[in-house]
Amino acid sequence: MNLTQILFEALESLNSNKMRSGLTILGIIIGVAAVIAMLAVGSGAQNEITGSINDFGTNLLFIFSGNEQVEVRNPRPLTLKDAEAIGDPFFAPSVGLAAPSINGKHIVTAGGKETSVAVNGITASYAPVRNEVVGEGEFISEAHVFERASVAVIGPETAEALFGRQTGLLGETIRIEGQPFRIIGVLEAKGGTMMGSQDDRILIPLSTAQSRLEQRDTIDTVDVIFIQAVSSEAVLQASEEVAQVLRTRHRTAIGMDDFTIYTQDDFLSTAESITGILTIFLGGIAAISLLVGGIGIMNIMLVSVIERTREIGLRKALGARKNDILIQFLAESSLLSLLGGFIGILLGWALSFLIEKISIAMGSPFYPSITLDSVLLATIFSLVVGLFFGIYPSNRAASLQPVEALRYE
């Protein structure tokens, strides 16, 4: 028999018991739909995180005190002087701008409303390095830092939380840990991210933060120095130069750096490996349901073999070889699962669409993305499931002795 005939007969036989075939493929449909939807959620999360890391800034490097790889005794903190040295084009020509920052979380009040917000002490170079755009008003200037001015630039979400609006806030006063700050600007929204909102924070001059908010043992200490390399090709070179400057300044032994430099790519690859694990995890759980669906197919095929014992006997009497029967039943089981796979892909697509709509309706937009890979994977996997779980019942059918099969009532 040729392939078309085999498929046609299999289709005919499945069609003759629509209810049962439908219920059987339901397991595969749900399994494949779950795989598709979960992989879409995983890769959606990946896109989201990758996007938000790119929103941090361009050609960005991060310097933290301490070293995670090597045990270093008494790491020296990063200081403003470090930042100045790094920003000096004579020592580090590949570095465009250096933006030191100190970070804290503080209680902020305004007009009787209270919220706990991240407060970053920064300098004027923070804006270009971190791609910050002020929607209304102005950014913190060199003069503000020099004067230790009590001024603040606030994120749109913070503005919403404190005032219920994002415009007309210039000149309003907020109190950070009870101390008054005048609002001079409101940041433009960057959008929510998986790593916490970048829109819910307050920026104040670094000098003001040092003297008024953060109690530090050395007044000069900063938490992070953000660096923008002059170009994307210069990122690695900049990292090398910065390390050289800090090693000299901190007088560290060779191989005993007391600081860590991350590039954006480091963050990207870390984030990608985390979301990769997430995707595998979600996909794995979904794959279990596909497996259960496959067992369902095996179950029904076994019943079908028993039910059709006489038919098998007759076919053998008419000259069907072992393989003819084997292929007939395998065709049925793979057709079942392949059909379930196709419907499952459509359902998975609908499910991802639904997740997107629900997340938008709930105010935190999330965009699952269905990749061609996941569709191919689901198709092949469902076919394999059908073949694998079809083998046992089909083999049973093919091994029936014609005499006994014909006698079967």
Next chain:
Amino acid sequence: MTENVITTKDLVKTYQMGDIQVHALRGLSLEIKRGEVVAIVGPSGSGKSTLMNILGCLDRPSSGEYRLDHVPVAGMADDQLAEIRNRKVGFIFQSFNLLSRATALSNVELPLRYAGNIAGRRQIAEQALAAVGLEQRIDHKPYELSGGQQQRVAIARALVNDPAIIIADEPTGNLDSKVGQEIMDLLMSLNREKGVTLIIVTHDPKVAARAGRIIRIIDGVVEAAQ
């Protein structure tokens, strides 16, 4: 003198049923000539079903020789037997055994499908259906046909591969006597016109009486050939 289409020598078939050995055939020898109509009769348990299964290549003897159309088939493997059944044997069953999902034409085509890609399969099947007088009903499914018509489809199916023998197991057992008569008439005319060798296994003396020869099986051996 016409040649033998079936020759068996000392056929023995032993079954193991639990602890008991059942000797279904005990050294049975017979010969059937091409174009003959033979009735195999005998009481239940005589071994005639076993004989029929072996003659039809559905089963193998425990020992003994069997030549079908000059081919020694006693020691063949499953798939070889399947091929022999497909090319040399036509079956007619008491309960017709048609595929309920398929049309009369597809049912008749079935042996041709297992024979490989035969050109003009449809025409061959249509001719076989015409030979049993069902050319008007090729697209009907079994449940749309009467018992007699269903058995005619089964006869067409048995004929379609132009087999060396046709084995009919109680072909009239599920039919009333008038329709049974018609089916027997059809089988006899096929024998006359096409020279088909017919082996009819039956309890019915009226059916047996129409055969050219009656082989009576008792206790696994041929009792008397007439």
